[in-house]
Amino acid sequence: MKRPKISLSDFRPQIERVERRLFLKRGLSLGALTMLSGCTLKDDDAVDRLLFAMSRFNDRAQAALFDPNKLAPVYEEAEVTTPFPFNAFYEEKLAPVIDAENYRLRLSGLIDNNAPWTLRELRALPQATQITRHVCVEGWSAIGKWGGVPFRTFLERVGADMTARYVGFRCADNYSTSIDMPSALHPQTLLALDFPGHAGETKYGFPVKIRIPTKLGFKNPKHVTEIFVTNDNPGGYWEDKGYNWFSGS
Amino acid sequence: MSAGAARKSDDILHPLLLRIVHWINAFAVIVMILSGWRIYNASPLFGFEFPVGFTLGGWLAGALAWHFAAMWLLGLNLLAYILYGILTGHFRRRFLPLWPGPVLQDLKDAFAGRAVHAPGRYHGGQRAAYVFAILSIILAIVSGLAIWKPVQLQELTALMGGFEAARRVHFFAMGALVFFIVLHVGFAVGVKGVLKPMITGRPERAE
Incomplete structure (x- = not known):
């Protein structure tokens, strides 16, 4: 074959x-x-x-x-939400407790006089109070009362460059955020020293919180230890994870 | 077109511009609703949450990013539609009259499966349903703006009854829209020969 x-x-x-x-x-x-x-x-x-x-x-x-001149609505004392809701990226019991005597507010960046501030010195500045609505990015809202130094007054006092674009905040709980200069200079933006809740309660931001009623809650940093002025957007804890940076109300 | 004139099978029922606007709107509305459900879940207004599998965005920040991106698509598309509807007389021709009597009768007929579908003409039930859908979207947008900007647009927020009331208005506008979508999709799929013209523009040939 x-x-x-x-x-x-x-x-x-x-x-x-x-x-x-x-x-x-x-x-x-x-x-x-x-x-x-x-x-x-x-x-x-x-x-x-x-x-x-x-x-x-x-x-x-x-x-x-x-609108730099548009004021957030203000409320009556009787309308304040009690108890004021606690909210952070950690549990309530982990909120930092800061010793008032040793506390110093540090300054850096585009600021002429960057000497640190004690609580007593901050208290000696002109004070204002406000009752405004805190709106959380989650959707809920609460009315609270805050007292402290108008932030514009503070920035003027320390000689901050008000033509700079951003103000950044670093906090004792490792939180951080930043805002645009027009919002920092808004008449209701407050370097808050008095918080919701009863006297001695520190979880709402003691000793220094920046209260900005024209911004969502997470743009209102608590337990602030450092303020800096810059032209480079510093981002922030939640902003870097994907939340909208401006987050205005 | 004069009454009684016979329609040729290649007449355009839905102009191209309207078909584009319709499908962009469908996409934008679905994105808004599904991302909105995920946002709702972050702080539920009522005693329930939406099943996560039916939501868009993965987590709150993602859902918000979708919501605040699609809102421009929804708003600008709706604006184009309203301008078109008013300027070309499309709204007047298609949505009027809206007398409650005939509308109710036509709605009853539609649910009984007896509605008369004349190509290019809406019966009273359809006219009422489409106007209802457009008003629901407008209410969702207005209440949404009131929630988004309760300081800058505080007059609008006050009109809604305040921030917390505006959240509820926004929720019920969504509910109204979902109600419409369920019926609309039901009829579009269930009634013969009405879905294809919304894609091709032409009536289905009787063959």
């Missing part, structure tokens, strides 16, 4: 056709995938980038909408 001789060269045209077809197919599916995913092969990233860009657009839209 004669065995049929099989030679690869006899099949070359067919093999080439199959190879060509496979190449086209693979090329097509790769192309389709790239189109769907915005060229990164990871479509989550394209969506995230779009949402991030929209959040920065919303920063600018809110800054444009911000």
